[in-house]
Amino acid sequence: MxxxxxxxxxxxxxxxxxxxxxxxxxxxxxxxxxxxxxxxxxxxxxxxxxxxxxxxxxxxxxxxxxxxxxxxRVIPEMEKMLGESLDIKKVGVMHVAASEPRVSDLKELMAIAEVFNQPATYLSNTAAHKKAPWLKTEEALCIGFMPEEAYCDxxxxxxxxxxxxxxxxxxxxxxxxxxxxxxxxxxxxxxxxxxxxxxxxxxxxxxxxxxxxxxxxxxxxxxMAPTRSQYWITERADIFPLNSPIVLLPDAQAYARPEGGSLLFGIREKKSFSVSPKNIPADVSHFSFSGDKGMNDLQEVIDRLARFFPTIYDVGLKYYVAGFSGYTxxxxxxxxxxxxxxxxxxxxxxxxxxxxxxxxxxxxxxxxxxxxxxxxxxxxxxxxxxxxIDAFSEAWLNKCAEARSKKLSG
Incomplete structure (x- = not known):
């Protein structure tokens, strides 16, 4: 040929x-x-x-x-070129700190926002709960809100x-x-x-x-190593408003955001999962990320998530999504x-x-x-x-997986 x-x-x-x-x-x-x-x-x-x-x-x-x-900066430029809206959801992000180390981290983050001229303010626990009715705020020591943050498709x-x-x-x-x-x-x-x-x-x-x-x-x-990221999307419920903010929960090593009247949330499992690139099929949709749709991983950490999201035990989980991120x-x-x-x-x-x-x-x-x-x-x-390094060795893959398991931020 x-x-x-x-x-x-x-x-x-x-x-x-x-x-x-x-x-x-x-x-x-x-x-x-x-x-x-x-x-x-x-x-x-x-x-x-x-x-x-x-x-x-x-x-x-x-x-x-x-x-x-x-x-x-570039999103409006492309929207103008195509004559279409990307429909960015600028709902803001709430950082919830429920321990002294995380309070210290949040104060540093608020200072960084000021350096970059990004609006940031502190919210009362009551105001935070009003913005995200699913969020239990009683244990929060400090909550920061950055209104210009967003998510997208x-x-x-x-x-x-x-x-x-x-x-x-x-x-x-x-x-x-x-x-x-x-x-x-x-x-x-x-x-x-x-x-x-x-x-x-x-x-x-x-x-x-x-x-x-x-x-x-x-x-x-x-x-870097291909390391699984996984998240779930709940059934719809009134406690998940469409315009609710993104919520980062470093004390639970979790994050959440609204998803069309539902809640999308992800966790850092106790033992993350890395795979040699040689063992990933050309079409990743043919790869089995989790035989039980991550339920064992979720079960191992659900108690720390439930501190802030108590209805996690009762709400239905409608979708499970997983993919590979390149972790280091x-x-x-x-x-x-x-x-x-x-x-x-x-x-x-x-x-x-x-x-x-x-x-x-x-x-x-x-x-x-x-x-x-x-x-x-x-x-x-x-x-x-x-x-x-040996980018394909088990030791390297485990080291990258461990880094994701220890990650606190969203």
Whole structure:
């Protein structure tokens, strides 16, 4: 069989929200240049579409904040281009602290909000309960409210990036599988696909859970592991108003947000679940994330959640959703230029924040792919920060899973 070959300025492996965002910014800022995004299934059909999609701006890791602020900035720009609304739900977020360490954390977070000129105030327990009638606030020592925070439909945001990128000339291809990163010594020169070779000046790996496989082809052990994120959606009830805020419960290691008259909530299970990228099928919908739909994991921690959500024992659970996020031992992103490899960029390791930071990530990699300086500080995301690792070893997978289990924030 005769395969074709072609040339592009940039080729991106993976059509999730990162790949689509990169295509949007690159095609916007570099008219006439050719960027090709390759997705073996459908755009945004894996981790992106399964995300809880909290677009959290203010967080303890301050270097995430500029990335999220860009996401908020770009959404109206894309809405104007498409003549459609993304229907962002700007309901705000309540941070509930029920222990002295968490009160201290919240005070620091409120100070960070002030530095970034984001509105933030303290609420009484009564006012907080009024905003979220399902929330039991008696044990709360301090509650902070940031009214400008939001959530969204993650699939819609990803496809907004994709559609706008197409309008600007980006080439996004579905049903095309990348099999190999093409190397010339220590330089990435393109990719081999089921439809032939595509040579490129820059190759970007944005393949989510499968990114370590492609990175390894270039000689890089990528410091992240596909780790299960899971959440539940309750039956509808009057205690879950449509405009209720997002609620973060660090003392319960849980989060919740409204979902059309129901409540969507997620927890940090006692033992998180990481999998070697080699053992994840090409279509993640064929992967069994939990034989019992996470009920054993929920049962192990339900007592700490019930402190704040007592009706959890009585309300019906209608949906269970699970997917993979790329976690790291320090819960920081793992991304940037591939160490020791020319012309290879790694847009990976979302640590559960992928939807929120997607705008900044798209802009950063579009600029780097064009040969410009990264507009953001990626020093905390350095690929080599853990030293030499084996990205496929059980010890590494367990270390990344443990980091998610210990995570407090949303």
């Amino acid at each position: 005769q395969f074709n070959s072609e040339k592009a300025n940039v080729v991106v492996i993976g059509g999730g929200i990162f790949g689509c965002a990169i295509a949007y910014y690159y095609s916007r800022n570099n008219p006439g240049k050719k960027i090709v995004v390759l997705e073996r299934n459908e755009l945004c059909n894996a981790a992106t579409s399964r995300a809880a999609a909290l677009i959290t701006k203010i967080r303890a890791k301050k270097y995430f904040i500029p990335l999220s602020l860009e996401t908020y 993650p699939y819609l945001l990803g496809t907004f990036f994709a559609r706008c990128a197409k309008l600007q000339g980006a080439d996004l291809r579905q049903g095309v599988e990348v099999t190999d990163v093409l190397m010339d010594n220590n330089t990435a020169v393109g990719v081999n696909t089921t439809g032939g070779k595509i040579y490129a000046d820059v190759v970007i790996i944005a393949a989510g859970a499968w990114s370590p496989i492609f990175a390894k082809q270039a000689g890089v052990d990528l410091p 031992p320090d819960n920081n992103l793992s991304m940037g230029a591939a160490p020791g490899v020319h012309n290879l960029l790694l847009a990976t390791g979302c640590v559960g924040a992928g939807i929120s930071v997607s705008g900044g990530i798209g802009l950063a990699f579009a600029e780097m792919a064009a040969g410009n300086a990264n507009p953001y500080d990626f020093s905390h995301f350095d690929i080599e920060r853990f030293g030499k």
